[in-house]
Each structure stands twice: as structure tokens, then as C-alpha cells.
Amino acid sequence: MAEYDFLLARIHGKLSRMLTRADVQTLENAEMDAIIQRLQDTSYEDSLGEGASKRMSDGLLRGFLTDVKDLFRPLQGDDRELLSSALSCYRVENLKTLIRTQFHQFPPERAKERILHLPWEPIDYDQLLALPGLEEMLHQIPWPAYRIRLEAVHRQLGETASALAYEAAADNVYLESLIWEYERREADVRDLLRNRLLRRVLSWTFRLREYGYSFPETVNLLPDIRPLISQHELRGIVEDGDGWRRLARVFGNDLAREWQEAVTFDTELADSLFDRQLIQLVRRQLIVSRPRMALILGYVYMKEIELGWLTGVAERARMASV
Secondary structure, three states, X not given: OHHHHHHHHHHHHHHHHOOOHHHHHOOOOOOHHHHHHHOOOOOOHHXXXXXXXXXXXXXXXXXXXXXXXXXXXXXXXXXXXXXXXXXXXXHHHHHHHHHHHHHHOOOHHHHHOOOOOOOOOOOOHHHHHOOOOHHHHHHOOOOHHHHHHHHHHHHHHXXXXXXXXXXXXXXXXXXXXXXXXXXXOOHHHHHHHHHHHHHHHHHHHHHHHHOOOOHHHHHHHOOOOOOOOOHHHHHHHHHOOOHHHHHHHHHOHXXXXXXXXXXXXXXXXXXXXXXHHHHHHHHXXXXXXXXXXXXXXXXXXXXXXXHHHHHHHHHHHHHHHO
């Protein structure tokens, strides 16, 4: 318990030192050196060494991964499993890299540059990249839930499958683990998970619609989302002419009014509102006494939002310098 209390005290301190959206906006027209200077004395500092201006985005991501690694140390049992599930999206990105390397016959050295080395999950990706063929690689995946699902896709579709079918299967295992956590957790954790899950599911759904997928085809590519939103309601949001306005019920209060004022569906605005709602939820947890895992999970999601803001600024600065 003492370790938990120490961790929560650290998180309070970390949250107070995070950059706000207004802080990041002041860097919008800054040169890369000025951005790096601003990030001194933050959790990203140690990851932005020599040559950072050329690979700023990679350094920011390493800083994030190193920062959240320390959250695992005092966690055990279900608490550790929740944090691992929340961060499994980065495991999925590595699986996608492995799958694409096999499908497109990328040189292993090229693939290694794209692998995210997760400090809380040491895996020998070099060994996986060296395996001969997709089937052998899938058989060696060290996470049973992902291995079973991906091998099932391979048995069903084999060489006729596209990489997308495997990638969708990996994404679904990740989302299903979070939906399972959502169903069994206390209200404060559920609020955070629902926000992140709906953000991702709705983004997928509208993107697939733009690609020409019918709603039934889309549902077949998604996990069972009924604990979050009924298929009837999701279909109305996606297919009705003004159905997207129903998302106002998800946002609530001032965010809902901003959504209602939009002229057409705007993916970037939707993502922004989900992020701002998440920030509001975490700030509420700081004011009142809340379960410890809600604050730990909230901090991770806040850092991901900050990372996204900073990565966007860094990429724009890089392109301006080319």
C-alpha cells in the first residue's frame, strides 16, 4: 500500500508538470531547437539527446514509454493487467510491423527501425523478424490471445488474406481486452475506458465508411461493442444524414454545444472533444478522492494526449526546416 501511495504522490507531481494545450500552442511556429529547449526538465528530456532534431518524434515516444514504465513497478494482479491492457496498443503496432514485413517482404533491418521497444515488455523482436514465413512467425508470437486469433485468421484465409485482415484481428484482441476491463471495473475507470474506446471505435467506423464499407461489413470488423454502445445507435450515428450530431450525448455540457455548432462531421473535432473530455475526467479525479487505478490510468492517457500534441508540433517544425 505504501508503494501505491508513493506512486500516486508522484503522479500528482507529474501531472502538475505536464504541458497544457496552451503551452504546446506557443510552440506552433517555433524552430526545432526552441522546442527541444522547452522540453528540458520534462519527462522527455533524457530521450532528446544529440541529433534529436532529426528524429524528434521517435525521441518523444521513447520519453513517453520510459515515463510510463515506472508505473508498473508497484502494481500487481488486476491492476497490473489493466495498465498492460491499456498500453497493448503499442504491442499491436509491433505486431503490425511484423505482419507487414512478411506480407511485403521488407528487409528485417528496415523493420527493426519501426519496432517499439517497450521497457515493461522485453521481447526478442529480432528473433521474430528472422523467422522464415508468416505461419512460423505467427506460431512464435509470445501472447496467447494474439497468437490464437492470428493463427485462426491464417487457417481461414491463408494466402488469400490481406495484411488488413491480420491487423484488424490484432486490433480486436486489444480492444476486447479493454472492453472486458470496462465491464468489470469501478465507475471512474469505466469512464476513462469508455472515452478512449468510443474515440477509437467511432474513428474506425467513419473511416471504413469512407473506404466504401457497408455498416454490416464494418460491424464484422469490429469487436463486440455492445457494452459501450448499441449497434442500432452506432448505425444511426454513422448512416443517418445528421446522425453524427447524436454524439453530443456522449460529450455532454460545453463540449456537446461545441459539437452541435459544427456544420458537418469533423473527425479532428471529434478526436479533440474526446481528448478534452478525458482531461476533464482526470482533473475531477484530482479534486476528489478516487480509486487509485483511475488516476494511474488517467495519467497514462493524459501523457498520450500530450505526446500527440508535441509530435504534431515537432513534425510541422521538421517539415518547415526541409
